[in-house]
Amino acid sequence: MDTVRILIVDDEKVIREGVARALSGRGFTVDKAESGERGIEMIKQSGFDIVLLDLMMPGIDGFAVLEWIKEHEPQIQVIVVTGFATVSKAVTAMKQGAFDFVGKPFTPDYIRIVVDRAVDKITLRAEAEELREERSLSLNTIQQEQSRLKTVFGCMAEAVLITDPEGVVVLHNPAAIKLLEIQTDPVIGKPFSESISDSVALQMIEEAMSNGVVVTQEFKPGSISRRYLRAHCSPVVSSSGVLLGSVTTYEDVSTNKEIDRMKSDFVAMVAHELKSPLASIEQMIYALQVDCKYEALQSCNKLHSRMTVRTKDLLRLIDNLLNLSKLESGTVVFNLEATRGHDIIKDIVEVAAPQAEARNIEIRYLPCQEEWWFNVDYDHIRTAIMNIVSNAIKYTPDGGSVDITTSLSGGFANLVFSDSGIGISQEDLPHIFDRFYRVKGKATRHITGSGLGLSLVKEVVEAHQGYIDVRSSPDQGTTFTMSFPIVERVNAE
Amino acid sequence: MTDKKQILLVDDDPDFVEAVKVIVESGGYDVQVAYDGQEGLEAVAENKPDLIVLDVMMPVMNGHEACAKLKGDDATKEIPIILLTAVADRVTTSTYTHRDMLESEAEDYMPKPVEPQELLERIKSWL
Numbered sequence: 084m085d086t087v088r089i090l091i092v093d094d095e096k097v098i099r100e101g102v103a104r105a106l107s108g109r110g111f112t113v114d115k116a117e118s119g120e121r122g123i124e125m126i127k128q129s130g131f132d133i134v135l136l137d138l139m140m141p142g143i144d145g146f147a148v149l150e151w152i153k154e155h156e157p158q159i160q161v162i163v164v165t166g167f168a169t170v171s172k173a174v175t176a177m178k179q180g181a182f183d184f185v186g187k188p189f190t191p192d193y194i195r196i197v198v199d200r201a202v203d204k205i206t207l208r209a210e211a212e213e214l215r216e217e218r219s220l221s222l223n224t225i226q227q228e229q230s231r232l233k234t235v236f237g238c239m240a241e242a243v244l245i246t247d248p249e250g251v252v253v254l255h256n257p258a259a260i261k262l263l264e265i266q267t268d269p270v271i272g273k274p275f276s277e278s279i280s281d282s283v284a285l286q287m288i289e290e291a292m293s294n295g296v297v298v299t300q301e302f303k304p305g306s307i308s309r310r311y312l313r314a315h316c317s318p319v320v321s322s323s324g325v326l327l328g329s330v331t332t333y334e335d336v337s338t339n340k341e342i343d344r345m346k347s348d349f350v351a352m353v354a355h356e357l358k359s360p361l362a363s364i365e366q367m368i369y370a371l372q373v374d375c376k377y378e379a380l381q382s383c384n385k386l387h388s389r390m391t392v393r394t395k396d397l398l399r400l401i402d403n404l405l406n407l408s409k410l411e412s413g414t415v416v417f418n419l420e421a422t423r424g425h426d427i428i429k430d431i432v433e434v435a436a437p438q439a440e441a442r443n444i445e446i447r448y449l450p451c452q453e454e455w456w457f458n459v460d461y462d463h464i465r466t467a468i469m470n471i472v473s474n475a476i477k478y479t480p481d482g483g484s485v486d487i488t489t490s491l492s493g494g495f496a497n498l499v500f501s502d503s504g505i506g507i508s509q510e511d512l513p514h515i516f517d518r519f520y521r522v523k524g525k526a527t528r529h530i531t532g533s534g535l536g537l538s539l540v541k542e543v544v545e546a547h548q549g550y551i552d553v554r555s556s557p558d559q560g561t562t563f564t565m566s567f568p569i570v571e572r573v574n575a576e
Numbered sequence: 577m578t579d580k581k582q583i584l585l586v587d588d589d590p591d592f593v594e595a596v597k598v599i600v601e602s603g604g605y606d607v608q609v610a611y612d613g614q615e616g617l618e619a620v621a622e623n624k625p626d627l628i629v630l631d632v633m634m635p636v637m638n639g640h641e642a643c644a645k646l647k648g649d650d651a652t653k654e655i656p657i658i659l660l661t662a663v664a665d666r667v668t669t670s671t672y673t674h675r676d677m678l679e680s681e682a683e684d685y686m687p688k689p690v691e692p693q694e695l696l697e698r699i700k701s702w703l
């Protein structure tokens with residue numbers, strides 16, 4: 084602690100000097116006052132730790148000073164100095180809160196012992212004060228910790244139900260009521276089975292408590308909740324081995340289950356999409372072995388060329404699948420550059436022309452008057468538009484037509500592709516962008532494809548902040564509309 | 577009509593149909609083709625075959641449905657049916673339900689693709 088400050092209040096100069104001398108050289112600050120009034124004044128001004136106080140003084144006497152100190156500066160230790168003749172007065176002073184007394188005449192040693200004791204007391208008090216502060220701080224922390232735990236418990240998404248050894252619910256969180264759809268009120272204080280009437284749910288708690296093991300159980304929708312739940316029940320055992328109850332957490336795993344289901348569906352779908360064409364190819368290989376023995380070369384060649392086509396289709400399907408997966412995982416880097424809309428469409432129409440001419444289909448491209456530019460990855464968008472044009476040709480009977488028009492509105496360029504093809508039924512229409520979805524029927528029987536083309540187109544268009552829409556009437560034709568945000572014309576460098 | 581036995585092939589993949597047709601014809605049979613269950617039933621009604629090779633997974637009407645219809649009709653229940661399936665291992669997903677072959681009333685079943693000698697022997701055994 085800091086330097087101890089001592090004040091001597093005595094009307095007798097000899098005593099003041101004597102006490103001061105006895106305490107000198109011990110590291111104390113010592114001040115002197117010759118009267119009660121002066122003493123109080125000095126205490127008000129400077130503040131002291133210990134006051135050595137003469138009881139018998141003219142004016143304000145020692146008792147009055149003591150009373151003032153106890154009222155205004157109770158932390159000051161007061162040592163009363165008094166003659167042996169008035170020892171009873173010293174006792175009274177002690178009762179009023181003085182720390183100790185020194186009888187006159189006194190030896191310097193005795194003064195030092197008494198003062199040292201007072202110093203010790205002050206030190207102890209300071210330490211006790213520190214401890215008390217620490218204690219109240221840690222109490223605060225515990226309280227905070229408790230309220231934090233309570234908040235966590237209350238906000239948890241998982242349902243928590245706690246029972247005693249008899250299976251009576253002693254605590255639960257709000258999620259338990261919500262997730263387990265409990266309608267019992269109140270839940271606490273009643274057997275678990277009263278709120279959840281499911282034998283499996285009850286059994287897992289009993290098993291956890293009687294075997295002292297963690298029990299995990301899954302609950303299908305409709306058993307204890309509308310959601311798919313995974314529950315863990317742990318027994319709670321005290322350090323001395325006494326069973327205190329059980330804690331069961333219920334976690335909503337519906338989303339995981341749904342993803343699992345989609346994943347296995349997808350794998351099965353891919354397996355099927357790969358296996359079917361392979362089975363056909365293998366069948367053609369078998370047929371070829373048989374055929375080449377008995378039939379003309381021409382038939383043999385036909386099988387051979389179909390096998391080549393199907394193998395190429397299969398490879399393209401795998402490529403498309405990889406592309407789609409790359410697009411969906413966001414690992415494709417698009418090299419966006421301002422591209423003139425007219426250029427890209429003109430290029431596609433030229434490339435598609437032979438395919439159309441071979442089947443006597445007319446492609447008519449009617450661009451809008453305005454020039455427009457859009458910010459796209461040229462290769463990806465070209466492939467996407469090409470896919471739409473190529474589909475239009477594929478699904479249009481010989482001698483039909485494909486019309487391509489463009490228009491600008493509201494900051495978007497609209498690309499419209501209309502064919503006079505076989506069209507798509509209302510049942511099929513909502514699914515045509517689904518992976519592997521292929522319209523099956525007499526008219527499409529001989530048209531091959533992976534069923535991934537439109538899924539890819541949609542992914543690419545949307546990655547460019549564009550939209551794709553489709554309208555169709557069976558036997559009349561299909562119209563695909565693509566819309567892309569246009570950008571300011573960029574001057575070629 | 578020839579005195580050759582009539583075999584009806586039903587599968588939605590034209591290449592597969594063509595390949596199996598070549599094989600079956602090499603065994604000295606006449607082959608009719610259809611590309612889904614519904615067409616298969618129509619073909620049977622028009623020209624009753626001696627045996628049907630029927631794919632399971634087909635659009636419009638699948639092989640199981642077509643098989644049940646044929647077996648449920650006194651006029652056609654005697655025609656032997658060999659079911660073909662690509663998913664011989666039992667994979668059940670929400671999209672493709674693969675029914676246990678044992679539940680089917682078909683006389684026989686074979687996984688795709690079918691080995692030519694095996695197919696011809698099976699056909700022969702049911703005729």
